Amino acid sequence: MSVTARLLVLVLLSLTACSSSAGSSSPEPGSADVTIELADRPFSLHVPSGYDPATKAPLVVVLHGYTSSGAEQEEYFQLKGESDRRGFLYAMPDGTVNHEKHHFWNATPACCDFFDSGVDDSGYLIKLADAVAAKYAVDPARVYFVGHSNGGFMALRMACEHADRVAAVASWPARPPPTRPSARRRGRSACFRSTARPTARSSTRAARPPARTRPRRARSSCGAAWTAAPTRRTPPRSPSTSTRGSRTRRPR
16 A cells, blocks of 8 residues: 555655655665654654755655554555655654544544544644744745545645645545535645535335435535535325225326
């Protein structure tokens, strides 16, 4: 699965001037993992072996899935080797721990702040980018977010709410249905919105009550409320046969 993750990063960095040489997924000698303090939520940063303070480097932030962590997501994606070869700074933050001792990102009301903590992860991640830029030479035009599952939704939210700061995002496998992109505000990133169509099931028997449609939810990767549409009744279809007692006659 690390191959898929590396392909996502290659797509993100395709517009950059980073090297494209091939190699293993292991970090190279001379690289370093450092911990950066940020309020009560420190995070790990991988500094590539070829980092030059005189040259601005891209920043890639990986966002783990629900119940996972930054370190565990790195074991899954294995992006440190790509960081060394392509010269980007690589941050691996952790989400907040909920009452069940699970890490999560407050991406949308649907996922995954299940205990309504209201934590501002969007603001935290922007402060994370600022904290890295305060210590290292970061190219502000090349800040990327790569997310998995719950982290994928969080990456999409970052594109929506910080289009002026985020160059691009990659979300796997969490993604909104294909639809027309529309940026929430002017910037390089786009926000995808869609509305799922209801699925109606109609009865073919007159004796059965009318079927109801499934609740329609307005899905938004920008963190807008997921609201159910009013339930609509579907009238029954006209029966093809008429019944009288135990005998059935076809209508003339």
